[in-house]
Amino acid sequence: xxxRSFLTGVIALAFSAGLAAAEPAKxxxxxxxxxxxxxxxxxxxAAFNKSGVFTDGVSFTNKGGAAGTIGLAEFVRTAEGDDNxxxxxxxxxxxxxxxxxxxxxxxxxTPLARMTxxxxxxxxxxxxxxxxxxxxxxxxxxxxGALSVGGGSAGGVDHVLLALLAKQAGAPVDKINFVxxxxxxxxxxxxxxxxxxxxxxxxxxxDFAKSGRIRIIAVTGPNRVEGxxxxxxxxxxxxxxxxxxxxxxxxPGMSEAGRKTWLDRFEKLHASDAWKExxxxxxxxxxxxxxxxxxxxxxxxxxNWTAALKDVGILK
Amino acid sequence: xxxILQQLLAGFAIALQPINLFxxxxxxxLGTAIGVLPGIGPALTIALLLPVTAQVAPESAFIMFAGxxxxxxxxxxTTSILLNMPxxxxxxxxxxxxxxxxxxxxxxxxxxxxAIGSFVAGTLGTLALTFLAPTIAELAFIFGxxxxxxxxxxxxxxxxxxxxxxRVRGFTALFFGLALGTIGIDTQTGQSRMTFGTLELLDGxxxxxxxxxxxxxxxxxxxxxxxxxxAGVVYPLKGGAWMTRExxxxxxxxWLRGALIGFPIGSLxxxxxxxxxxxxxxxxxxxSEKPEEFGNGAIEGVAGPEAANNAAAAGILxxxxxxxxxxxxxxxxxxxxxxxxxxxxxxxxxxxxxxLLWGLIASxxxxxxxxxxxxxxxxxxxxRLLLIPRPYIYGGIVIFALVGVWGxxxxxxxxxxxxxxxxxxxVARVYDxxxxxxxxxxxxxxxxxxxxxxxxxxxxxxxxxxxGTPIAATLLAIAALVIFLPFFVAKFRxxxxxxxx
Amino acid sequence: MSSLxxxxxxxxxxxxxxxxxxxxxxxxxxxxxxxxxxxxxLGPAAMVQVAGGGLAILGxxxxxxxLRGETFAxxxxxxxxxxxxxxxxxxxxxxxxxxxxxxxxxxxxFPITAMLAFTLVTHxxxxxxxxxxxxxxxxxxxxxxxxxxxLGIELGPFIPLLR
Numbered sequence: 001x002x003x004r005s006f007l008t009g010v011i012a013l014a015f016s017a018g019l020a021a022a023e024p025a026k027x028x029x030x031x032x033x034x035x036x037x038x039x040x041x042x043x044x045x046a047a048f049n050k051s052g053v054f055t056d057g058v059s060f061t062n063k064g065g066a067a068g069t070i071g072l073a074e075f076v077r078t079a080e081g082d083d084n085x086x087x088x089x090x091x092x093x094x095x096x097x098x099x100x101x102x103x104x105x106x107x108x109x110t111p112l113a114r115m116t117x118x119x120x121x122x123x124x125x126x127x128x129x130x131x132x133x134x135x136x137x138x139x140x141x142x143x144x145g146a147l148s149v150g151g152g153s154a155g156g157v158d159h160v161l162l163a164l165l166a167k168q169a170g171a172p173v174d175k176i177n178f179v180x181x182x183x184x185x186x187x188x189x190x191x192x193x194x195x196x197x198x199x200x201x202x203x204x205x206x207d208f209a210k211s212g213r214i215r216i217i218a219v220t221g222p223n224r225v226e227g228x229x230x231x232x233x234x235x236x237x238x239x240x241x242x243x244x245x246x247x248x249x250x251x252p253g254m255s256e257a258g259r260k261t262w263l264d265r266f267e268k269l270h271a272s273d274a275w276k277e278x279x280x281x282x283x284x285x286x287x288x289x290x291x292x293x294x295x296x297x298x299x300x301x302x303x304n305w306t307a308a309l310k311d312v313g314i315l316k
Numbered sequence: 317x318x319x320i321l322q323q324l325l326a327g328f329a330i331a332l333q334p335i336n337l338f339x340x341x342x343x344x345x346l347g348t349a350i351g352v353l354p355g356i357g358p359a360l361t362i363a364l365l366l367p368v369t370a371q372v373a374p375e376s377a378f379i380m381f382a383g384x385x386x387x388x389x390x391x392x393x394t395t396s397i398l399l400n401m402p403x404x405x406x407x408x409x410x411x412x413x414x415x416x417x418x419x420x421x422x423x424x425x426x427x428x429x430x431a432i433g434s435f436v437a438g439t440l441g442t443l444a445l446t447f448l449a450p451t452i453a454e455l456a457f458i459f460g461x462x463x464x465x466x467x468x469x470x471x472x473x474x475x476x477x478x479x480x481x482x483r484v485r486g487f488t489a490l491f492f493g494l495a496l497g498t499i500g501i502d503t504q505t506g507q508s509r510m511t512f513g514t515l516e517l518l519d520g521x522x523x524x525x526x527x528x529x530x531x532x533x534x535x536x537x538x539x540x541x542x543x544x545x546x547a548g549v550v551y552p553l554k555g556g557a558w559m560t561r562e563x564x565x566x567x568x569x570x571w572l573r574g575a576l577i578g579f580p581i582g583s584l585x586x587x588x589x590x591x592x593x594x595x596x597x598x599x600x601x602x603x604s605e606k607p608e609e610f611g612n613g614a615i616e617g618v619a620g621p622e623a624a625n626n627a628a629a630a631g632i633l634x635x636x637x638x639x640x641x642x643x644x645x646x647x648x649x650x651x652x653x654x655x656x657x658x659x660x661x662x663x664x665x666x667x668x669x670x671x672l673l674w675g676l677i678a679s680x681x682x683x684x685x686x687x688x689x690x691x692x693x694x695x696x697x698x699x700r701l702l703l704i705p706r707p708y709i710y711g712g713i714v715i716f717a718l719v720g721v722w723g724x725x726x727x728x729x730x731x732x733x734x735x736x737x738x739x740x741x742x743v744a745r746v747y748d749x750x751x752x753x754x755x756x757x758x759x760x761x762x763x764x765x766x767x768x769x770x771x772x773x774x775x776x777x778x779x780x781x782x783x784g785t786p787i788a789a790t791l792l793a794i795a796a797l798v799i800f801l802p803f804f805v806a807k808f809r810x811x812x813x814x815x816x817x
Numbered sequence: 818m819s820s821l822x823x824x825x826x827x828x829x830x831x832x833x834x835x836x837x838x839x840x841x842x843x844x845x846x847x848x849x850x851x852x853x854x855x856x857x858x859l860g861p862a863a864m865v866q867v868a869g870g871g872l873a874i875l876g877x878x879x880x881x882x883x884l885r886g887e888t889f890a891x892x893x894x895x896x897x898x899x900x901x902x903x904x905x906x907x908x909x910x911x912x913x914x915x916x917x918x919x920x921x922x923x924x925x926x927f928p929i930t931a932m933l934a935f936t937l938v939t940h941x942x943x944x945x946x947x948x949x950x951x952x953x954x955x956x957x958x959x960x961x962x963x964x965x966x967x968l969g970i971e972l973g974p975f976i977p978l979l980r
Binding site: 509 | 829836839840843846847850859860861862864865868869872875876878879882887890903907908910911914915916918919922923927930931934936938939940941944950953954957958961965968970971972973
């Protein structure tokens with residue numbers, strides 16, 4: 001008898017201990033631990049804590065898959081009306097929701113703030129005859145199939161940028177030779193001259209370019225990248241600006257008060273020194289855009305991406 | 317050379333400071349613990365520890381990470397050998413012979429050869445990293461997609477030696493793995509394949525889910541259904557608590573060969589740690605004087621792949637430290653860690669921050685020693701885990717499986733797959749289908765496909781590119797030899813025999 | 818069961834049919850993959866066709882083998898006697914333990930699910946100390962949940978229904 005009640009006690013104790021844990025801000029990260037979104041989510045929340053803007057603690061849930069759209073669907077389904085629920089988002093999710101034709105999109109959420117951007121760069125092997133963005137466009141027009149260009153996954157930012165460049169060059173977009181890579185393989189392939197050019201994050205190329213094996217010919221942001229003597233596409237007369245932005249959205253049906261509170265917090269965070277340190281440490285560009293402007297921006301991105309994904313043949 | 321030695325000594329001065337030794341120990345313990353859990357690898361652990369280490373000096377943080385990296389490999393082999401439950405793709409081959417040994421009461425010898433082999437190969441790999449890194453790193457630029465494709469084809473020949481009793485069943489397992497590997501979005505074109513309209517399948521079926529289901533779940537169902545009521549418990553130390561003289565004699569060559577295979581392949585950007593284990597197992601089986609023991613617990617089949625696995629892990633650091641190229645998930649996280657401290661790995665790091673770098677390299681040596689000291693005495697304790705009553709062993713296995721599967725992405729679909737693929741694992745055991753070919757197909761299939769298609773895209777559809785480089789041609793020739801040589805040798809012997817008669 | 822009986826029982830022609838069906842499914846799926854217009858040496862459907870075609874052929878071979886009377890003998894596993902008659906109740910209990918999470922994980926959360934799965938599996942292996950098993954399962958489940966919480970991964974809410 002004594003043994004039985006003792007064991008029942010163990011069961012009860014085991015469960016009650018778990019329930020006692022407090023749960024403040026609930027951040028859903030739509031990717032598995034260790035990736036770009038995971039870092040963006042966790043580092044931003046750490047900066048909140050460090051700057052003293054929001055110190056009530058955070059619980060993270062990782063829900064990866066399908067370019068973040070699985071996390072998005074989960075968020076829309078479970079977080080309805082929860083003022084403390086946040087979802088990490090970004091351009092990849094916009095593209096993913098379109099190409100996977102998900103029933104929910106970012107329109108179902110409450111946009112709060114775009115925080116960071118990582119712009120792309122175009123690079124070629126150091127001994128390549130391509131020296132300028134114009135050379136690149138000329139090569140693309142001459143024979144798009146012969147210009148093998150490495151990048152991230154098909155349908156991602158890199159792929160879409162190549163399609164935009166092909167359009168700009170007047171080359172047939174359905175003939176571009178985009179070769180998908182993951183991880184550091186793309187740098188080795190480019191450095192070894194296995195591919196003719198590559199598109200990836202500017203900071204990734206910048207550090208590798210110091211070895212002298214590759215040459216960066218252009219970056220895709222509105223401004224030049226610190227520590228890189230390379231023109232932007234716009235400077236050279238190519239009206240293209242594209243980057244891998246990340247931000248936060250709130251739950252569907254978030255209360256007006258809750259939305260105000262978080263908008264206020266993001267504004268304070270953006271002004272804090274802790275945030276500036278975070279940006280610097282990770283090589284992220286500041287891309288703060290909040291509230292209704294962010295909402296309008298997402299709308300614009302959605303229509304741009306729908307067009308671009310049709311061009312590259314991913315969307316029929 | 318003298319210069320490197322001096323720097324390395326300075327590195328040891330850093331790594332052997334008490335506080336850093338402490339961090340190395342923490343890393344080794346943590347690494348061993350996560351290595352035991354399926355699906356939780358060093359990449360994930362280091363990623364999650366990144367914010368924590370902002371408080372620690374860079375040297376200490378990297379020394380701890382080195383411990384995690386190596387510790388996970390030591391821990392991973394334990395569950396493979398004792399429970400036939402490999403937690404990571406790199407320890408699949410270890411399970412084949414290792415678990416047989418454990419069933420014959422030779423678990424202790426299997427764990428010991430795996431620990432010592434890991435130490436030997438880890439140390440050799442670290443030595444190569446110390447003295448040859450810049451040279452080996454050049455391989456990264458020489459290998460093109462066609463060369464990688466040839467390397468994959470060579471690795472595929474390992475299927476031939478894990479085929480089991482029937483070719484048809486072996487190939488069925490292989491093609492089952494290949495078929496599973498096609499599920500998900502095709503990275504080259506962005507088209508979804510075999511996803512049946514489900515979002516959850518767009519990223520493909522996670523390798524961990526398949527591994528856990530086929531091994532842990534399948535085995536649990538099978539043993540539950542077939543336990544003889546009177547089955548006597550195998551006394552886990554029946555075959556002795558330590559390696560015999562013969563075990564040593566049969567282990568040392570596989571250790572060295574494993575290290576030799578593992579390090580260069582690991583240092584390739586698309587090499588990884590699985591391919592060396594496949595190749596090492598094949599080599600050991602082909603070279604063995606007692607090939608009939610393979611499949612029944614041949615110690616060479618544990619010693620070789622484990623050594624290859626650890627040497628490959630050292631190899632992964634080569635492109636990372638010398639070029640700043642992350643080649644695996646773990647390397648990518650380590651790169652992020654460097655960047656957190658405002659450091660950029662690459663040739664410049666050797667000049668700007670030699671203390672950190674040589675401290676890290678020295679700590680790899682230290683970590684290996686710590687892990688050997690930790691693991692050898694533990695062998696006896698681990699093996700005694702098998703004395704736990706069977707209901708609790710398998711109950712625990714199922715909870716571990718749940719942790720691995722549910723922890724990945726808390727996805728209901730993964731639970732469904734675990735149940736379904738677990739049943740397939742059960743059926744495979746009932747009707748004698750081998751498991752290993754399915755996993756080889758699942759691991760290598762998608763990699764081979766990507767490299768093949770990259771090669772063809774770059775060459776604009778010219779298939780001759782596949783034999784267009786000396787490396788690719790050589791590797792394919794070796795693959796052909798591996799497949800056909802035993803056949804010819806048998807014929808030749810047969811002919812000899814006839815002529816004598 | 819004598820070895821002769823077993824040989825009769827182990828003629829799984831239906832397995833060949835299942836493998837063939839899987840191959841056919843893959844071939845059918847490959848036909849539905851839109852071939853992109855993009856320049857590329859080999860399309861996304863090729864590998865699916867190879868895998869599907871291989872499985873279909875192997876399925877047919879398996880059926881032929883089974884009809885010809887080739888043995889598909891069970892494997893000897895640790896503590897499992899291949900010649901022993903399979904125990905259906907034990908198998909079903911273990912299967913229930915593995916399938917249980919499908920029903921309970923979303924509503925009741927990881928610790929309770931782990932407790933139930935653990936208890937079902939221990940009972941499949943002959944344990945009859947239900948309360949002790951529940952306690953051990955709850956303990957391991959909760960400890961795992963906490964361990965991951967410490968690492969920064971949530972294995973779902975502790976008990977989702979109460980949230």
